Amino acid sequence: MKALVWHGKEDIRCDTVTDPEIQDPRDAIIKVTSCAICGSDLHLFHNFIPGMLPGDIMGHETMGEVVEVGSGVDGKLKKGDRIVVPFTIICGECDQCKRGNFSVCETTNRKRQLGDKVFGHTTAGLFGYTHLTGGYPGGQAEYLRVPFADATHIKVPDGIPDEQLLFLSDIFPTGWQAAVHCDIEPTDTVAIWGCGPVGQMTIRSAILLGANQVIAIDCIPERLSMAEAGGATTINFETESVLERLDHLTDGRGPEKCIDATGMESHVMASQPDTLLDRAKQMVMLESDRPHVLREMIYVCRPGGIISVAGVYSGFSDKIPMGAFMNKGLTMRTGQTHVNRWTDDLLRRIEQGEIDPSFVITHTVPLERGPEMYQVFRDKRDSCVKVVLKP
Numbered sequence: 175m176k177a178l179v180w181h182g183k184e185d186i187r188c189d190t191v192t193d194p195e196i197q198d199p200r201d202a203i204i205k206v207t208s209c210a211i212c213g214s215d216l217h218l219f220h221n222f223i224p225g226m227l228p229g230d231i232m233g234h235e236t237m238g239e240v241v242e243v244g245s246g247v248d249g250k251l252k253k254g255d256r257i258v259v260p261f262t263i264i265c266g267e268c269d270q271c272k273r274g275n276f277s278v279c280e281t282t283n284r285k286r287q288l289g290d291k292v293f294g295h296t297t298a299g300l301f302g303y304t305h306l307t308g309g310y311p312g313g314q315a316e317y318l319r320v321p322f323a324d325a326t327h328i329k330v331p332d333g334i335p336d337e338q339l340l341f342l343s344d345i346f347p348t349g350w351q352a353a354v355h356c357d358i359e360p361t362d363t364v365a366i367w368g369c370g371p372v373g374q375m376t377i378r379s380a381i382l383l384g385a386n387q388v389i390a391i392d393c394i395p396e397r398l399s400m401a402e403a404g405g406a407t408t409i410n411f412e413t414e415s416v417l418e419r420l421d422h423l424t425d426g427r428g429p430e431k432c433i434d435a436t437g438m439e440s441h442v443m444a445s446q447p448d449t450l451l452d453r454a455k456q457m458v459m460l461e462s463d464r465p466h467v468l469r470e471m472i473y474v475c476r477p478g479g480i481i482s483v484a485g486v487y488s489g490f491s492d493k494i495p496m497g498a499f500m501n502k503g504l505t506m507r508t509g510q511t512h513v514n515r516w517t518d519d520l521l522r523r524i525e526q527g528e529i530d531p532s533f534v535i536t537h538t539v540p541l542e543r544g545p546e547m548y549q550v551f552r553d554k555r556d557s558c559v560k561v562v563l564k565p
């Protein structure tokens with residue numbers, strides 16, 4: 175089959191690889207009908223997340239049709255079923271899965287000793303996302319083996335196009351969880367850093383959850399326009415002062431809730447000298463992340479407020495203003511998304527027409543054009559916000 179394969183830093187190719195097979199009774203194989211490129215894939219593209227090996231198949235936003243099931247799938251799935259695959263592989267049985275903490279499932283990371291060593295405790299296995307989380311082949315491919323498939327799936331009805339359902343795999347529940355983590359009250363201002371696909375889903379979620387005011391921050395005009403169309407007031411951090419505008423928009427109090435939808439690769443620019451220092455430290459391996467957004471959020475957040483971090487961080491972040499964080503009495507919530515905790519509700523909202531997540535798609539291309547689209551998405555060329563690939 176054809177698949178997008180990681181060969182090294184900024185080197186992803188569409189290769190012919192061996193078709194996946196059932197390896198365990200709980201496996202299923204799907205024929206992929208649609209898959210997408212995520213901002214998290216860019217961290218791998220740039221080799222900022224350790225634990226990728228040449229030959230790894232990329233991709234964790236995937237849906238398709240079940241073509242084979244193992245003997246242990248227990249009637250939960252059958253040939254012909256249409257499923258969206260959550261990016262978190264879950265067993266459905268361990269203590270964390272029972273609590274709904276699916277992204278920290280205790281069973282599914284088949285390289286758990288690596289997770290234990292690096293993070294203190296293992297987290298869930300993830301598709302197409304480093305050997306720290308199991309090194310499972312991803313879904314930017316013609317076929318995907320879904321381990322623990324009896325639990326790891328979202329069954330979706332016929333009659334709704336892939337484009338509306340695909341993002342149940344990741345970015346829609348991710349934006350939703352980031353907003354839910356804020357305990358939004360009707361008087362709240364929610365400020366969101368990053369208007370990429372995750373930021374866009376977060377904006378819509380914060381509005382659906384009843385925020386009084388949503389403010390979206392980025393520097394890419396098309397992404398800011400999309401944010402505005404979704405109901406946000408926008409700040410372009412390249413041409414305006416984030417601190418001054420937030421101050422003005424909140425009568426000097428600061429936003430009650432701040433969401434990081436940017437993560438470890440904050441833009442590097444001379445007007446934000448901390449980002450220059452972070453980049454220099456990254457180059458000599460003194461720091462793994464560029465946490466400008468975390469610093470800014472802690473500084474502007476209203477005392478007593480909540481900092482919700484959806485953006486991915488990989489290792490160590492310097493100069494986090496703990497003094498401000500502690501003295502202002504802030505709370506931080508974060509995590510890879512517990513996808514299946516949210517998807518019954520979100521699927522219902524899509525079916526009822528409350529939201530159509532396909533608004534974020536700007537490019538739909540054949541899988542073979544994937545390598546080129548990694549560059550286009552990374553460089554935000556051609557007004558690119560979200561790429562869907564068709565195998």
Ligand SMILES: NC(=O)c1ccc[n+]([C@@H]2O[C@H](COP(=O)([O-])OP(=O)(O)OC[C@H]3O[C@@H](n4cnc5c(N)ncnc54)[C@H](O)[C@@H]3O)[C@@H](O)[C@H]2O)c1
Binds near residue numbers: 214367397439485
């Ligand atoms: N927690 C999870 O489970 C989960 C799931 C999916 C994605 N993610 C993470 O979410 C983040 C965003 O993903 P995406 O797909 O939207 O990626 P993306 O790279 O398209 O979006 C990031 C956006 O942040 C903007 N940005 C950069 N520096 C900024 C700054 N200083 N202030 C404000 N905005 C800034 C960029 O211009 C860009 O539009 C990534 O870190 C990704 O890994 C997390």
Ligand SMILES: [Zn+2]
Binds near residue numbers: 212214215261344
């Ligand atoms: Zn993702």
Ligand SMILES: [Zn+2]
Binds near residue numbers: 264266267268272279
């Ligand atoms: Zn589990």
